Amino acid sequence: MPIALSAERIAEIEGLIRPHIRRTPVMCVDMQDFGGAALKVDLKLECLQHSGSFKARGAFSHLLTRQVPEAGIVAASGGNHGAAVAYAASRLGVPATIFVPSVTSPAKAEKIRAYGANLVIGGERYADALAASETHERASGALAIHAYDQVETLLGQGTLGKEIEEDMPDITTLLVAVGGGGLVGGIAAWFRGRVKIVAVESDGAPTLYEAFRAGKPMDAPAGGIAADSLAPKRVGELMFPLAQQFVQPPILVTDDEIRAAQKALWEGARVVAEPGGAAAFAAVLSGKYVPVLNERVCVLVCGANTAAVKFD
Template sequence: MSSPTDITPERIVETGRLIRPHIRHTPVMRADLGDFGLQPRSIDFKLEFLQHSGSFKARGAFANLLTRPVPDAGVVAASGGNHGAAVAYAAMRLGVPATIFVPDVTAAAKADRIRSYGANLVVSGSRYADALAASEQFTAEHKAMPVHAFDQPETLLGQGTLGLEIETDLPDITTLLVAVGGGGLIGGIAAWFRGRVRIVAVEPEGSPTLHRALSAGRPVDAPAEGIAADSLAPRRVGELMFPFARDYVAQSVLVSDDDIRAAQSALWERLRIVAEPGGAAAFAALLAQKYVAGPHERVAVLLCGANTGAVQF
């Protein structure tokens, strides 16, 4: 049985070395909040949406496929879209079959990307939990290797390499804003930093999974609604990530769908950055002033995904 003790900075470093030939070291961009109509101050954006498959998820996907024995039946994943695209991409690059289950709320751009990597795409149910149940049945019947989107040690280790990379690129930041769905991303990043920076979790009001878990002291069910439901709306956060969030996430912030739309529009208008709703959520907290940084904070924002269709803001 895996436990959070398996997810250490040392193992994150090892995982980073292993997946390095297969992923991109994504760039950072400095901007001024004054350009967005806020009090002028410099912030840094980590442009992880430029990662292979269009999101940070490629890190966890490669970590799984490179460290676990893959059977002849290949790999199977349930996803709102980004994880499925990442697993499909990693499987294509490594020459193994992939079957990806998604709910019907998955954006067409994400479904198309999954298919483009040669995976077998199966639409099942209306929410991530439905796709997960269908994937688990497929796994049992076909003996494929399941790759969980967030509650898997290898997934957290892979996402933790993004924390390592952010610290390498931006060693002086004091605060990092991170969007949360199932918690694999923020859990891996928190496992890397372990309190060295202030980590702020950002979620949509319609899917406050970590927010409710932190209030309850454990993962609990939450609604799964809103504009970012295909990427930030599982039923609950993972058991493996929760101790890291409990110990190392300084604050949880909720943003509205309108806040997210405004952030998407502002990123496009001011920086020509196209971000999907989940990818823009962290910036929405700053733009809507749901998180207001102190005068001495040096803030970075993680833009984690860009799997969306044509720009229509």
């Protein structure tokens, strides 16, 4: 593992970003409350993080360790990374331009604008928005903040692994949704095999699944209900060696299973989760992941940027 992605470096980053992020709670639930078997699991509610997802950790990791030019920062995002970068930029007084694809949910686009960033629609999918952001970077000199394939991003997301271990020192298994892989890669860099990490992906965007099959990051379909958070073209180069060494082969969940998980989290625990945020829970709710005896399972609920729950 590169020294830059060591647990020691993650701990250093955690100390830097701690004043700027929330320590999110853990909720123990009985799956019977969701219509499942008599099984208790822990939910790490990172959906309650600033900007509505875990992405705030990586955003502050960048802005607190890198020199920001006068042109400010630029990021491409399906929505959550953009909201996090916009939030961090607003708190630190940095100008930000965020490129998103047209599939980005209105809730995420509105949040990016509300934080004061310049929002630009750059194509239909994340890969299109990334290409547009790279053009802007070259033309403006802005500092690029990648959603999942930069060291600073993985270090920031890895702080969530540290927090989970401190909250649940007897954890044996952690289920994590995967898109580009910055979250699961950072967490894997922290735990380094001390717990079983189970990747969960939408079957409409099986990026890590295809990478595991090929032995390297490969282009994969980029569709499904969670396309605005779990559907890049391929997983990151930095995270893949970590996944090969420390992450279980991905479980694929369907759109219907993700919708059921969203509904169950709201009705059974009053937790709001976007599709990508509910994907890991879908693996347990659907029975695609069945814990063994004495396994302490934590499910990461990683994002809440959705308008699925509306109030009059």
